[in-house]
Amino acid sequence: TIRCQSTSTDGPKTRNLLDNASNLLTNFLSGGSLGSMPVAEGAVSDLFGRPLFLALYDWFLEHGSVYKLAFGPKAFVVVSDPIVARHILRENAFSYDKGVLADILEPIMGKGLIPADLDTWKPRRRVIAPGFHALYLESMVKVFTNCSGRTISKFEELLERECLQGGEAIELNLEAEFSSLALDIIGLGVFNYDFGSVTKESPIIKAVYGTLFEAEHRSTFYVPYWKFPLARWLVPRQRKFQKDLKDINDCLDGLIRNAKETRQETDVEKLQQRDYSNLKDASLLRFLVDMRGADVDDCQLRDDLMTMLIAGHETTAAVLTWAVFLLAQNPSKMKKAQAEIDTVLGQGRPTFDSLKKLEFIRLIVVESLRLFPQPPLLIRRSLKSDSLPGGHKGKKDGYAIPAGTDIFVSVYNLHRSPYFWDKPHEFEPERFLAQRNSEGIEGWAGFDPSRSPGALYPNEIISDFAFLPFGGGPRKCVGDQFALMESTVALAMLLQKFDVELKGPPESVEQVTGATIHTKNGLWCRVKKRSDVH
Ligand code: HEM
Numbered sequence: 001t002i003r004c005q006s007t008s009t010d011g012p013k014t015r016n017l018l019d020n021a022s023n024l025l026t027n028f029l030s031g032g033s034l035g036s037m038p039v040a041e042g043a044v045s046d047l048f049g050r051p052l053f054l055a056l057y058d059w060f061l062e063h064g065s066v067y068k069l070a071f072g073p074k075a076f077v078v079v080s081d082p083i084v085a086r087h088i089l090r091e092n093a094f095s096y097d098k099g100v101l102a103d104i105l106e107p108i109m110g111k112g113l114i115p116a117d118l119d120t121w122k123p124r125r126r127v128i129a130p131g132f133h134a135l136y137l138e139s140m141v142k143v144f145t146n147c148s149g150r151t152i153s154k155f156e157e158l159l160e161r162e163c164l165q166g167g168e169a170i171e172l173n174l175e176a177e178f179s180s181l182a183l184d185i186i187g188l189g190v191f192n193y194d195f196g197s198v199t200k201e202s203p204i205i206k207a208v209y210g211t212l213f214e215a216e217h218r219s220t221f222y223v224p225y226w227k228f229p230l231a232r233w234l235v236p237r238q239r240k241f242q243k244d245l246k247d248i249n250d251c252l253d254g255l256i257r258n259a260k261e262t263r264q265e266t267d268v269e270k271l272q273q274r275d276y277s278n279l280k281d282a283s284l285l286r287f288l289v290d291m292r293g294a295d296v297d298d299c300q301l302r303d304d305l306m307t308m309l310i311a312g313h314e315t316t317a318a319v320l321t322w323a324v325f326l327l328a329q330n331p332s333k334m335k336k337a338q339a340e341i342d343t344v345l346g347q348g349r350p351t352f353d354s355l356k357k358l359e360f361i362r363l364i365v366v367e368s369l370r371l372f373p374q375p376p377l378l379i380r381r382s383l384k385s386d387s388l389p390g391g392h393k394g395k396k397d398g399y400a401i402p403a404g405t406d407i408f409v410s411v412y413n414l415h416r417s418p419y420f421w422d423k424p425h426e427f428e429p430e431r432f433l434a435q436r437n438s439e440g441i442e443g444w445a446g447f448d449p450s451r452s453p454g455a456l457y458p459n460e461i462i463s464d465f466a467f468l469p470f471g472g473g474p475r476k477c478v479g480d481q482f483a484l485m486e487s488t489v490a491l492a493m494l495l496q497k498f499d500v501e502l503k504g505p506p507e508s509v510e511q512v513t514g515a516t517i518h519t520k521n522g523l524w525c526r527v528k529k530r531s532d533v534h
Pocket of ligand 1: 113114125190307308311312313315316319373374375378379469470471472474475476477478479480482483484
């Protein structure tokens with residue numbers, strides 16, 4: 001039975017997306033406190049053929065860093081300013097929930113951390129966050145190298161076969177390959193389950209992709225028809241979705257049962273000091289089950305695992321996809337990256353310590369996240385009325401917003417804002433070494449690495465919310481370091497062995513979005529052995 005994950009969506013607490021949008025519209029029409037905000041009157045045709053976040057960028061340049069977007073019955077406030085983003089995500093974070101995003105994700109993630117309401121979220125976050133401790137992350141580097149090694153071996157075998165037939169390069173959809181790699185890593189890291197998707201297809205892998213596909217469909221489809229009574233039985237794609245969910249949930253239930261049967265209860269501190277080099281199962285599930293005092297029903301645990309499976313899979317695959325897309329167009333940066341890899345690793349594999357020396361690879365990863373943030377928009381809904389601060393190029397005294405206002409914090413706009421970045425659309429990983437606040441904006445502290453001492457990667461603290469690839473404030477991503485190290489390892493191991501070129505022109509790689517920015521038809525590349533390494 002598929003119990004908990006769907007019941008909450010039908011409950012009285014859940015507000016229908018359209019109800020809410022019309023509340024908001026009423027506010028606008030009645031000249032509510034949003035009255036003085038610039039308005040982007042979107043025509044639906046503006047959206048045809050391109051993702052929403054790109055249209056929001058054009059309107060940001062036209063209307064400023066806080067504007068409202070009225071689209072038929074839907075209306076949103078769009079924020080592209082670090083001071084206002086900081087207020088919503090950190091300073092006044094508990095006045096907001098996930099709004100429309102929770103409506104879409106609850107049927108899949110139930111009460112998992114991402115869609116969870118504040119009361120459910122608080123105790124779960126306290127339990128889950130300590131699971132990503134230093135020794136866990138260090139032990140995960142082996143998982144990253146082992147899984148990336150499988151991908152590399154697969155490419156080498158394919159290439160060898162190709163060479164026997166006189167060819168020198170293989171054509172691969174690297175986006176699909178990165179997706180398999182990230183799925184294998186998240187399965188092992190979060191619940192010690194080897195999907196083995198780099199080398200095979202299985203019903204459970206198909207179910208994971210089916211679920212992701214449905215999440216994307218729901219995030220881009222205008223009318224939430226899946227909420228209509230009987231839709232889950234009558235609409236074929238909804239029937240398939242329910243079956244996919246059941247398959248994944250059965251698999252997770254089995255893993256939870258198994259972990260509970262072998263439970264060794266102990267305190268958090270002791271768990272964090274275990275000898276991870278000798279642990280057979282270093283997974284997060286093991287940690288969550290063994291933790292004393294963290295008794296939780298299986299349903300909640302399953303929602304948490306499902307959330308991390310989805311949150312940590314396509315996001316990382318997308319980072320690698322766009323990093324390669326950018327590098328393939330900048331061969332000199334690719335060579336610079338390979339030179340660093342040769343110096344630091346030679347022919348060896350990355351380790352936790354060598355990651356610290358792979359500075360340029362780390363900067364490529366963050367620059368890829370700057371240009372292609374995953375997700376490009378953070379979604380919030382105000383639980384009570386609030387006063388937004390005045391932002392850069394905004395109204396000095398800010399705007400008052402009523403309860404129930406739907407908000408997009410556009411990370412994409414922030415990351416490409418001409419007010420905070422030199423040549424904002426250019427791929428320039430080195431920019432993070434030389435970043436500065438050229439305008440001295442009041443209320444924004446500029447870029448300063450000393451605010452986050454010891455951080456391996458630039459973050460929202462260093463940039464005072466001009467760069468926030470993992471969000472910020474209490475609901476910041478729990479898996480940020482996991483994902484950054486995973487991407488660094490995978491990218492380093494790929495470039496250590498291969499040169500990569502795009503198969504077609506860059507313009508043919510079209511962008512589409514659901515939760516992440518991905519390609520329309522795959523990232524087709526020509527992959528060949530590096531010519532400068534023998
Ligand atoms: C939340 C990005 C990888 C688990 C978030 C948020 C962002 C994000 C932007 C904040 C969402 C919001 O404020 O609305 C990313 C990116 C990743 C990545 C870009 C890869 C490059 C991961 C991984 C995991 C993970 C590997 C788990 C292993 C989560 C969870 C939350 C979250 C559980 C919700 C946190 C909370 O509300 O307390 N992620 N993420 N993410 N992420 Fe990630």
